[in-house]
Amino acid sequence: MTHRIGIIGGDGIGPEVIAEGLKVIGAAGVSLETVDYDLGGARYGRDQTVLPNEIIDEWRDLDALYLGAVGTPEVPPGLIERGLLLKMRFALDLYVNLRPFTYAENNIDFCVVRENTEGSYAGEGGVLRQGTKNEIATQGSVNTRMGVERCIRFAFDLAASRRGHLTLVHKTNVLTFAGDLWERTFNEVAEEYPQVETAYNHVDAACIYFVQTPNQYDVIVTDNLFGDILTDLGGAISGGIGMAASANLNPSRTGPSMFEPVHGSAPDIAGQGIANPTAAILSGAMMLDFLGENDAANRIKEVCADPKVQVQGTEAIGDAIAERVS
Ligand code: NAD
Ligand code: IPM
Ligand code: MN
Numbered sequence: 001m002t003h004r005i006g007i008i009g010g011d012g013i014g015p016e017v018i019a020e021g022l023k024v025i026g027a028a029g030v031s032l033e034t035v036d037y038d039l040g041g042a043r044y045g046r047d048q049t050v051l052p053n054e055i056i057d058e059w060r061d062l063d064a065l066y067l068g069a070v071g072t073p074e075v076p077p078g079l080i081e082r083g084l085l086l087k088m089r090f091a092l093d094l095y096v097n098l099r100p101f102t103y104a105e106n107n108i109d110f111c112v113v114r115e116n117t118e119g120s121y122a123g124e125g126g127v128l129r130q131g132t133k134n135e136i137a138t139q140g141s142v143n144t145r146m147g148v149e150r151c152i153r154f155a156f157d158l159a160a161s162r163r164g165h166l167t168l169v170h171k172t173n174v175l176t177f178a179g180d181l182w183e184r185t186f187n188e189v190a191e192e193y194p195q196v197e198t199a200y201n202h203v204d205a206a207c208i209y210f211v212q213t214p215n216q217y218d219v220i221v222t223d224n225l226f227g228d229i230l231t232d233l234g235g236a237i238s239g240g241i242g243m244a245a246s247a248n249l250n251p252s253r254t255g256p257s258m259f260e261p262v263h264g265s266a267p268d269i270a271g272q273g274i275a276n277p278t279a280a281i282l283s284g285a286m287m288l289d290f291l292g293e294n295d296a297a298n299r300i301k302e303v304c305a306d307p308k309v310q311v312q313g314t315e316a317i318g319d320a321i322a323e324r325v326s
Helices: 013-029 041-047 053-061 079-091 143-163 176-190 203-212 224-237 278-290 294-302 315-325
Strands: 002-008 034-037 064-069 096-103 110-116 127-129 135-139 163-171 196-202 219-222 245-249 257-261
Touching: 002 013, 013 034, 013 245, 013 278, 013 294, 013 315, 034 110, 053 079, 053 245, 064 278, 096 143, 096 224, 110 143, 110 224, 143 163, 143 219, 163 176, 163 203, 163 224, 176 196, 196 203, 219 224, 245 278, 257 278, 257 294, 278 294, 278 315, 294 315
Parallel strands: 002 034, 002 064, 064 257, 110 219, 163 196, 163 219
Antiparallel strands: 096 110, 096 245, 127 135, 245 257
């Protein structure tokens, strides 16, 4: 069976790492029909295109989207990130951002379930009197019972299928309105999952435990911004950000889900052939899992965990992994 996949290489190291991901998927014997989309900061620089609605409509018929990274220093911050990446996540209702971390050396095997459509990412806020000495900027956080609950339910289901432990991470001691909604929803849903043991960490303390005792975690559920920050830290403690994969899921499968590494376009190392493509390759494996290609996905994950494939260079790592999965 051939899967139809939209490819957005994007900017910086994005196209470099996606090329290796596609190489490995091919070597694992999965056949993809790919449709390329030239989008990101570079495309914006040429003709001011960010993400037209017609493209989103085209994507609705695809099986999945596979994205490298977007954003360049030449384009004002947020323009591409909000206009392309967040627009994708919101328009396709990719409400779970699943970010797994495994690293035998540090006894790490946990998943972060990050709420992906609300919180401070929702875009609530604005400016008044911009550029004057009386200017005001507000940037609120949107938390709906529906949005929080569907994400928490996904996390409980995931925990029930793993080691049966789920930690809510928030900042209920300061963010009392949003924190209360998250905590009450979490505790109510927990009643339906007696087999899942629960815990709560304030996000600042979670940063300590990530570094010092990461083996206390099985599944973590958290809001959009905390999840963003914690998952870069998750990468750093699990072999580096170049190893951290992620899936932006529409669990109800009413449209395509999107798969991308946790990292960005890394302009500091772009074009040098030194980016680690493992995060993109593992994101490709998450895509294959979601498409039902579980054998190929498992083989790729197994090979990526072998320290022997961590050689020098983007292409060399891709080749080493491709050789072992075929
Ligand atoms: P970044 O993740 O691009 O880079 C942070 C650091 O990690 C850099 O030192 C970089 O060299 C290193 N790094 C990242 N990926 C690596 C890899 N595969 N191998 C080796 N080293 C790697 O974050 P940033 O510098 O804050 O952001 C750069 C741009 O990317 C910004 O425009 C940002 O908005 C964007 N961004 C996009 C995405 C995305 O498209 N999903 C994610 C994060 C950041
Ligand atoms: C990520 C990125 C994005 C986010 C940015 C680029 C919008 O940092 O995928 O982690 O904050 O979600
Ligand atoms: Mn991030």
